[in-house]
Amino acid sequence: MKSRFFSSFKRPRVIIPLLIIILGAGGYFTFFRGNGVAYEVVPARILDIRQEVSVTGRVEPIESVDLAFEKGGRVRAVNVKVGDRVLAGAILMSLDNADLFADRDQADADRKAQQALLDQYRRGTRPEELAISEAKVKSAKSAVGDAASNLIDKISDAYTKSDDAIRNKVDQFFLAPRGTNPQIAFSLPDSKLKSELEQERFAIEKMLVSWSASFAATEADILGSLLEAKENAARVRAFLDKAALALSTLTPSGSLSQTTIDGYRTDVSSARTSVNTALTNLTSAEEKLRIAEANLTIAERELELSRAGKIPEEIAAQEARVLQAEAKVRSAEAAIAKTLIRAPINGIVTEENTDPGETAAANTVMVKLLSASGFKVESFVPEVDIAKVKEGNAASITLDAYGSDEVFEARVALIDPRETIIDGVATYKVTFDFGKKDERIRAGMTANVDILAEKKEGVLAVPLRAIKTKNGTKYVEILGADGKTILSAEVETGLKGSDGNIEIVSGITEGQSVIVFSKSE
Incomplete structure (x- = not known):
């Protein structure tokens, strides 16, 4: 193998190219020997200096959006699939929303009714319109009656649930619960809590008796009965909370099994839920009554207006109702709109995460779009190089997908002023815009970026490794014409090139032989 390696240099076809390479290199680097020292010498030359910063980045769409429903619900329709191109405003997905359309139609009908009433105000009242107003009053009174009956039912239900919670659920672990001295049938670690529960049980019994006796006056004083029901149910709820706390401290004993304890806890939990539901129902029924009463007031006022005729102020008021x-x-x-996902941009669907019939959660990404307007490159430049980079700098980009021969022109579009720490190093995100649109570019491709930070043409330059420093002064060593004398020349340097050369502002002239390296033989 060794003989074949060296024999290849004996052939003319190998020797001639090799000599050409060596002689070509000799045009720039020259080696001298003298006084037992070998020198590598290079002439100071006029060159173009380019300072570049090289980084790696990733192709990103100029704009990308993650789309989600603002509210949850069952998916009714999915109108796109991955790869589809969509226009801004297109409906991509929708939830079941028939009830909302019904609400919208009802609101629109009310708007039309208010507008018609305004038109009536402006032209004066007709007998037929008086009849309509009277019918509205009658309907509103009926609604108030229904809401009042519903509230009375909820007051009664609150009593029933409170009574069941105390006399059926809690009284299981009380002795003589309805007597003057009710006692908890077991001991508690917290004697104070036990005493409070026993005293409160006695007070609640009196409350339940009084509450039951007051039902006869409910219809005559519905708001008073409502207030009483809220206060009493809230008192029962507070008592149940204490009871639940007491039961949570119990441990099995010879007279109290775990099964019994668990049964007490379950019953009290159920009672608390029931009473909470009763309180919620009272609030809801009260609100419905108030709305019905407000609607009745409006209807009665409208009837009065119809009968009395409208003054300018009343017409203005009706105009306000139309606006409302x-x-x-x-x-x-x-x-x-919250049940619809619309495309905010022209783009391409890159992800679609649901099917009709599935349940979609609010604010969970359902569709992803990439902008159809183009791509950019995002990269992170270390802090040691960021000062060299300016917005507007030209850049050359190659993509791993197409190799280093395919170069895409770009420019620095944005430098993020905030640092990003990567592996303990401060970096700054830099965004590059491509010079022109190219269909070959895809999101996610790895990009190799060379940023032209600065460029000087036709300046005197030497290799950077020829520069030496002593006491803060930069200098180079120059080989004299005799090939033996070594002279030191103080120099002022300028731009450092990415190719290993550095600009010489002053100190030497073109053609002078600068020592790059020396070694004793």
């Missing part, structure tokens, strides 16, 4: 109705329509339409 229009606002409700817009609100209903906004609710519908």
Whole structure:
């Protein structure tokens, strides 16, 4: 093998190219020997100096969006698939929203009714319109009656649930619960809590008796009964909370099994849920009654206006009602919009995460779009190089997908002022815009970026390794004309090139032989 390696140099076809390479190199680097020292010498030459910063980045779309529903629900329709191109405003997905369309239609109908009423105000009242107003009052009174009956039912239900919670669920672990001195049937670690529960059980019994006796006056004083029901149910809830706390401290004993304890806890938990539900139902029923009463007031006022005729101030008030109705329509339409995912940009669907019939959670990404307008490169430049980079700098980009021969022109578009720590090193995100659109570019490709930070043409330069420093002064060593004398020349340097050369501002002239390296033989 060795003989074949060296024999290859004996052939003319190998020797001639090799000599050409050596002689070519000799045009720039020259080696001298003298006084037992070998010198590597290079002439100071006029060159173009380019300072470049090289980084690696990633191709990103100029704009990308993750889209989600603003509210959760069952998916009704999926109108796109991965790879589809969509236009801004296109509906990509929708949830079941028939009820919202019904609400919107109802709001729109109310708007039209308010507008018609305004038109009536402006032209005067007709007998037929008086009849309509009277019918509205009648309907509103009926709604108030229904809401009042519903509230009475909820007051009764609150009593029933409270009574069951105390006399059926809690009284299981009380002795003589309805007597004057109810006692918990077991000991508790917290004697104070036990005493409070026993005293409160006695007080609640009196409350339940009084509450039951007051039902006869509920219809006559529905708001008073409502207030009483809320206070009593809240008192029962507080008592149940204490009871649950007491039961949580129990441990099995000879007279109290774990099964019994678990049964007590389950019953009290169920009672708490039931009473909480009763309180919620009271609030809801109260709100419905208030709304019905407000609607009745409005209907009665409208009837009065119809009978009395409208003054300018009343017409203005009706105009305000029309505006309010229009606002409700817009609100209903906004609710519908929350069940739709629309494309905010022209783009390409890159991800679609659901199918019709599935349940979508609010704010969970359902669709991803990439902008169809182009791509950019994002990279992170270390802090040691960031001062060299300026917005607007030209850059050359190669993509691993197409090799180093395919160069894409670009420029520095943005430098993030905030640092990003990567592996303990401060870096700054730099964004590059491609010079022109190219269909071959894809999101996610690895990009190798050379940033032209600065360039000087036709300046005197030497290799950077020829520069020496002593006491803060930069100098080079020059080989004299005799090939033996070594002279030192103080120099002022300028731009450092990425090719290993550095600009010489002053100190030597073109053609002078600068020592790059010396070694004793």
